[in-house]
Amino acid sequence: MSKETGHSDHIPGTHVFTGQRSKRGLKLNRFAFSLNQASNREAYLQDAEAYMDNCGLSSWEKEKVLARDYKSLVEEGGGSIYMLLKLGSVTGEGLASLGAQQRGETKEEFMQTRNVALKENE
Amino acid sequence: MGKIVAGVGTSHVPSIGVAYDTNQQLTPEWKPLFDGYIPAKEWLKEKGVTHAIVIYNDHGTDFFFDKYPTFAMGAADEYPIGDESFGVRDLPSVKGDTDFSFHLANELVLKHEFDLTICQEMLMDHGLLAPYPLLFDHEPDWSVKTVPFNVNVLQHPLPTPRRLWKLGQAMRQSVESYPEDVRVAILGTGGLSHQLHGTRFGHMNEAWDKEFLDRIEDDPESLLDIPHDVWMERGGAEAVEMMMWLTMRGALTPEVTKIHRNYYLPMLTGMGLTVLEDAA
Ligand SMILES: [Fe+2]
Numbered sequence: 001m002s003k004e005t006g007h008s009d010h011i012p013g014t015h016v017f018t019g020q021r022s023k024r025g026l027k028l029n030r031f032a033f034s035l036n037q038a039s040n041r042e043a044y045l046q047d048a049e050a051y052m053d054n055c056g057l058s059s060w061e062k063e064k065v066l067a068r069d070y071k072s073l074v075e076e077g078g079g080s081i082y083m084l085l086k087l088g089s090v091t092g093e094g095l096a097s098l099g100a101q102q103r104g105e106t107k108e109e110f111m112q113t114r115n116v117a118l119k120e121n122e
Numbered sequence: 123m124g125k126i127v128a129g130v131g132t133s134h135v136p137s138i139g140v141a142y143d144t145n146q147q148l149t150p151e152w153k154p155l156f157d158g159y160i161p162a163k164e165w166l167k168e169k170g171v172t173h174a175i176v177i178y179n180d181h182g183t184d185f186f187f188d189k190y191p192t193f194a195m196g197a198a199d200e201y202p203i204g205d206e207s208f209g210v211r212d213l214p215s216v217k218g219d220t221d222f223s224f225h226l227a228n229e230l231v232l233k234h235e236f237d238l239t240i241c242q243e244m245l246m247d248h249g250l251l252a253p254y255p256l257l258f259d260h261e262p263d264w265s266v267k268t269v270p271f272n273v274n275v276l277q278h279p280l281p282t283p284r285r286l287w288k289l290g291q292a293m294r295q296s297v298e299s300y301p302e303d304v305r306v307a308i309l310g311t312g313g314l315s316h317q318l319h320g321t322r323f324g325h326m327n328e329a330w331d332k333e334f335l336d337r338i339e340d341d342p343e344s345l346l347d348i349p350h351d352v353w354m355e356r357g358g359a360e361a362v363e364m365m366m367w368l369t370m371r372g373a374l375t376p377e378v379t380k381i382h383r384n385y386y387l388p389m390l391t392g393m394g395l396t397v398l399e400d401a402a
Binding site for chain 2: 006007010011012013014015016017018019022026029030032033035036037038041074075080081082083085086088089095096098099100102103104110113114115116117118119
């Protein structure tokens with residue numbers, strides 16, 4: 001078990017959401033959690049940078065959020081996928097888009113690997 | 123006296139809620155899922171269910187990682203629908219039964235030594251809501267009183283499968299010691315196979331899902347010593363939540379009567395449904 005991640009991370013392509021990762025991502029995840037409130041979604045859409053500053057995000061975190069780089073936010077930033085999904089309410093992206101980006105694919109490429117295409121929140 | 127009259131295992135995939143709210147029940151993509159719930163809902167109505175204890179997890183609707191309870195049970199007469207960032211679903215607030223919840227709290231904490239967080243206010247999350255209207259009427263209001271029971275399956279360390287099973291056993295005794303004639307359905311929610319993060323995003327495992335559905339019915343105790351890592355390897359990291367079905371199963375008799383089962387594997391998640399009752 002690694003002291004840094006709290007897990008052996010032996011499952012390929014998997015970053016188990018441990019307490020250690022949760023600690024690293026606390027501000028990032030709290031920012032995403034705050035989007036549950038409609039007034040916060042509006043504030044973000046008005047001025048994303050200022051909103052993220054208010055949430056105390058680092059410049060690395062702000063850059064990755066604006067770049068929609070969920071892969072980095074999960075793998076390095078301690079992002080919880082359940083919290084990051086909430087960003088879809090301000091970017092218009094659904095779960096499959098977040099997933100495709102993490103796999104290094106376009107959404108179209110990813111959808112070709114699926115049995116059935118379902119509509120999501122987006 | 124209280125009695126457990128039904129055990130239900132069900133997925134709680136959020137897209138089920140979206141499909142329900144946009145009337146996609148009869149589309150080719152969704153019919154195989156929604157049709158599966160029709161006989162289940164009918165049967166629950168026939169059984170005269172008055173209360174439902176729902177074992178589920180919040181996904182960042184009401185609970186945040188700054189303080190994260192392992193077990194959190196609602197004790198209120200009403201639970202508002204939460205905004206998960208996509209707006210509030212047009213469903214009546216979930217109705218509770220404070221007296222019944224506090225009875226369960228007293229029994230679970232004092233007699234069975236489960237140290238719970240008791241919540242007098244709780245916002246409802248898709249972990250409970252996604253399958254709920256498929257199982258119970260909600261017009262003009264919900265046909266059952268609900269005890270929402272939230273389990274940490276997000277931030278490791280998580281409770282073990284055996285602990286969740288024992289919780290189900292304790293839950294049964296606690297229901298049976300209630301002086302009123304409540305007829306209780308216990309729901310275990312979550313899964314089946316899915317992974318939502320990393321390059322393994324989209325992992326599904328039909329063979330494991332079907333084996334799980336068999337074992338939860340016929341040999342649930344064989345699931346109790348499976349480590350979290352193995353649940354995650356087989357079903358995907360987020361599928362570790364399948365363990366919550368064990369609380370439902372632990373609340374039933376060792377042998378069960380199988381009422382109904384459904385399975386559908388469309389896009390990202392194995393969607394399972396199983397309906398059971400105590401062996402006669
Ligand atoms: Fe879940």
